[in-house]
Amino acid sequence: MKLAMAWVSLPLAVLLDFLTLRLALLLCPPLQAWDPLALAWGVALARWALLSLSAQAACGRGQGLPGGLRDALLPLAALLSLLLPSYVTLQALAQPRAPPSELLHGWGRGDVFGLTYGVAGLVAVLWHQLFPAGKGDPRPSASLGRLLACMRPDLLRFVAIAGFLVLSSLGEMAIPYYTGHMTDWIVSENDPSAFVRAIWAMSLITVGSAVTEFVSDCLYNGTMNRIHMRIQSRVFSSVLRQEIGFFHANRTGDITSRVTADTDAVSEALSEKLNLLMWCGMRGVFLFGLMVQGSLRLALFTAVGLPLVLLVPKLSGKFHQSLAQRVQESLAKANEVAVETFQAMATVRSFANEEGAARRYGQRLQETYWLNKQEAAAYAASMWTNSLSGLALKVGILYYGGRLVTAGAVSTGDLVTFVLYEMQFTMAVEVLLSVYPSVQKAMGSSEKIFEYMERTPQISPPGTLAPPSLRGHLQVQDVWFSYPGRDDAPVLKGVSLELRPGEVTALVGPSGAGKTSLVALLERFYEPQRGRLLLDGRDLREYEHHYLHSKVALVSQKPVLFARSLHENIAYGLGGRSRQEVTGAARRANAHGFIARLSHGYDTDVGEMGGQISGGQRQGVAIARALLRDPRVLILDDATSALDTESQLWVEKEIYEGAQAGCTVLLIAHRLSAVERADRILDGGVLRAPPPYVAPSPWGPGTGHRTRGCAGGSVSGQTPALRPIVLQRDRGPSPAGGLCWGSRGR
Numbered sequence: 100m101k102l103a104m105a106w107v108s109l110p111l112a113v114l115l116d117f118l119t120l121r122l123a124l125l126l127c128p129p130l131q132a133w134d135p136l137a138l139a140w141g142v143a144l145a146r147w148a149l150l151s152l153s154a155q156a157a158c159g160r161g162q163g164l165p166g167g168l169r170d171a172l173l174p175l176a177a178l179l180s181l182l183l184p185s186y187v188t189l190q191a192l193a194q195p196r197a198p199p200s201e202l203l204h205g206w207g208r209g210d211v212f213g214l215t216y217g218v219a220g221l222v223a224v225l226w227h228q229l230f231p232a233g234k235g236d237p238r239p240s241a242s243l244g245r246l247l248a249c250m251r252p253d254l255l256r257f258v259a260i261a262g263f264l265v266l267s268s269l270g271e272m273a274i275p276y277y278t279g280h281m282t283d284w285i286v287s288e289n290d291p292s293a294f295v296r297a298i299w300a301m302s303l304i305t306v307g308s309a310v311t312e313f314v315s316d317c318l319y320n321g322t323m324n325r326i327h328m329r330i331q332s333r334v335f336s337s338v339l340r341q342e343i344g345f346f347h348a349n350r351t352g353d354i355t356s357r358v359t360a361d362t363d364a365v366s367e368a369l370s371e372k373l374n375l376l377m378w379c380g381m382r383g384v385f386l387f388g389l390m391v392q393g394s395l396r397l398a399l400f401t402a403v404g405l406p407l408v409l410l411v412p413k414l415s416g417k418f419h420q421s422l423a424q425r426v427q428e429s430l431a432k433a434n435e436v437a438v439e440t441f442q443a444m445a446t447v448r449s450f451a452n453e454e455g456a457a458r459r460y461g462q463r464l465q466e467t468y469w470l471n472k473q474e475a476a477a478y479a480a481s482m483w484t485n486s487l488s489g490l491a492l493k494v495g496i497l498y499y500g501g502r503l504v505t506a507g508a509v510s511t512g513d514l515v516t517f518v519l520y521e522m523q524f525t526m527a528v529e530v531l532l533s534v535y536p537s538v539q540k541a542m543g544s545s546e547k548i549f550e551y552m553e554r555t556p557q558i559s560p561p562g563t564l565a566p567p568s569l570r571g572h573l574q575v576q577d578v579w580f581s582y583p584g585r586d587d588a589p590v591l592k593g594v595s596l597e598l599r600p601g602e603v604t605a606l607v608g609p610s611g612a613g614k615t616s617l618v619a620l621l622e623r624f625y626e627p628q629r630g631r632l633l634l635d636g637r638d639l640r641e642y643e644h645h646y647l648h649s650k651v652a653l654v655s656q657k658p659v660l661f662a663r664s665l666h667e668n669i670a671y672g673l674g675g676r677s678r679q680e681v682t683g684a685a686r687r688a689n690a691h692g693f694i695a696r697l698s699h700g701y702d703t704d705v706g707e708m709g710g711q712i713s714g715g716q717r718q719g720v721a722i723a724r725a726l727l728r729d730p731r732v733l734i735l736d737d738a739t740s741a742l743d744t745e746s747q748l749w750v751e752k753e754i755y756e757g758a759q760a761g762c763t764v765l766l767i768a769h770r771l772s773a774v775e776r777a778d779r780i781l782d783g784g785v786l787r788a789p790p791p792y793v794a795p796s797p798w799g800p801g802t803g804h805r806t807r808g809c810a811g812g813s814v815s816g817q818t819p820a821l822r823p824i825v826l827q828r829d830r831g832p833s834p835a836g837g838l839c840w841g842s843r844g845r
């Protein structure tokens with residue numbers, strides 16, 4: 100019932116609007132003394148108030164109306180009422196000496212009434228097509244408006260481009276204008292010099308128009324290249340800002356595809372298609388204005404026919420857009436298979452599964468192929484319907500124009516001008532319609548880009564704390580942690596422990612105990628759901644990002660190197676470091692020997708993921724990379740397992756000397772034998788044990804310690820601490836904030 104009322108109230112509002120205008124027309128004689136422009140504005144304002152009230156009423160009852168239509172009613176009311184007086188005012192301002200436009204008195208006429216509704220409908224359809232989500236929609240929807248927002252920094256350039264565009268569009272209007280006038284002169288044959296003048300004027304204006312178009316194109320393409328670069332680097336930077344969990348939840352191929360392929364597609368749409376869209380849009384507006392001036396009835400006919408023509412591509416474009424999105428997704432999946440296969444090429448080879456990998460890739464490509472075929476068909480159908488509807492409009496206008504000519508409603512020259520304007524206008528609309536699906540396709544591609552660009556990392560932003568000296572005292576207090584999306588499977592349950600400066604603390608435990616997860620929290624890859632992580636008594640979140648990672652260095656289980664030289668890998672993230680400094684760090688990690696034996700030494704490229712050196716060598720380089728930072732806290736997560744015995748002893752010596760100099764060291768290992776010299780050994784088994792827990796003793800059965808899920812030796816408060824299992828060496832007071840590894844003479 101509500102729905103029916105809502106739909107009935109709209110035609111009623113239109114009828115009321117029409118009757119009001121007729122009534123105003125009846126009242127007009129007493130208002131003869133008024134200035135016609137003031138009268139037009141007075142009627143327009145009254146009409147605006149009335150239409151706004153009707154729109155409010157329709158919105159109140161219009162729960163059944165589509166959201167887009169409800170949002171559009173008030174702006175439409177303004178457009179319908181103010182269009183005519185704004186147009187005649189602008190015309191009067193632009194040509195003060197010209198005789199007043201016939202439209203000045205046209206507010207009560209049926210054809211002008213129809214024209215305003217036609218234009219308002221046209222604007223509404225265009226708006227709805229270009230900004231389908233509505234202005235206040237907070238979703239990261241792919242809309243032209245959002246892309247335009249990316250262009251804001253180049254606003255001045257766009258103003259210049261718009262200026263050139265206006266000039267070149269106006270120049271183009273000269274040809275039909277002078278052609279029409281020449282026709283009149285030819286027919287009357289009374290002023291041959293005017294004919295020559297017209298030819299000259301037309302030629303000069305056309306050349307001027309071509310020059311401004313050239314400048315505008317150059318400026319536009321240059322600006323668009325800058326925007327492409329900006330979008331791509333903004334997507335890349337916002338991806339880099341995301342928490343580590345994001346990279347686990349999204350496949351590498353998917354992310355790469357968004358940063359490269361999708362931004363390319365969007366950029367192409369912006370640089371080529373949007374240019375065309377603007378070009379045609381601008382000319383369309385000018386042409387339509389001139390058409391109204393030439394023949395109101397023919398312009399009305401065009402305005403009424405055009406919204407119908409625009410509805411067809413909207414329907415076909417929607418289907419095409421959804422297919423384009425699916426093609427992108429399927430391409431990303433195929434990409435993912437390729438990336439995964441290339442990354443694990445050695446594993447693929449060792450299982451002789453090359454055919455299997457090729458088959459899997461082929462299946463994904465087949466899926467993309469089918470979708471591509473469907474997309475191509477949808478594109479062709481959409482193009483076909485566009486051309487057909489454009490043709491129908493053209494034929495209709497020519498037919499109606501011909502009848503007006505025979506009825507003598509327009510002069511021959513004006514008709515020629517109008518037909519030429521109309522042909523250009525139709526062409527502009529046709530191009531708009533043909534370009535629109537491509538822009539829609541880019542909208543589909545841009546959806547994920549904006550999703551990435553606007554995604555807020557699911558981890559608190561880093562603080563600003565960066566004290567000049569740091570002791571490196573780490574405390575983990577009653578920490579509970581589960582990975583994102585696995586809330587029901589906590590990995591760490593009420594863990595408390597302490598890592599003291601000047602001590603080597605070892606954490607030994609079985610696979611899957613949660614040792615690496617604890618390290619991930621210390622590195623702020625994730626945040627615990629409960630509990631606190633303190634560094635020198637301050638929450639880790641308070642520390643500045645670069646500062647924290649220069650003071651807390653991690654050598655992970657499977658260190659990753661980058662496809663660049665050994666020097667660059669060791670100095671990774673530290674900017675220009677001298678060869679001497681890099682060599683010093685490599686010596687301390689016992690990696691210098693093997694590097695020196697390589698033919699290009701420190702300039703040797705290690706290949707993708709460091710695949711061109713051995714696992715042990717990779718670990719050596721990764722240890723050197725950590726030592727070069729001279730960290731106050733060094734975390735080695737099973738980081739020496741692939742080293743040979745000599746290197747292991749060497750690195751061990753280095754670590755213990757670093758600790759003696761006051762640094763904090765956390766050694767993670769599976770076997771006790773690897774950490775026998777540690778000052779304290781914590782049993783990693785307690786990380787996941789639900790309280791109360793009996794820690795299995797590494798020294799044999801029956802010697803475990805009863806704890807409540809606490810792995811640390813000195814945490815006070817409610818949670819009793821697990822006593823260090825073994826070895827408490829007294830090394831005396833440790834220097835606060837001094838150097839551990841970096842500058843000790845060697």
Ligand SMILES: Nc1ncnc2c1ncn2[C@@H]1O[C@H](COP(=O)(O)OP(=O)(O)OP(=O)(O)O)[C@@H](O)[C@H]1O
Pocket residue numbers: 347582585590608609610611612613614615616617656769
């Ligand atoms: N990114 C992740 N997402 C979800 N669960 C994870 C993730 N990484 C690890 N886990 C789970 O967390 C638990 C602890 O893993 P973790 O890597 O911390 O163990 P670990 O003690 O370091 O083992 P290992 O000695 O084998 O390295 C495991 O059950 C593992 O399956």
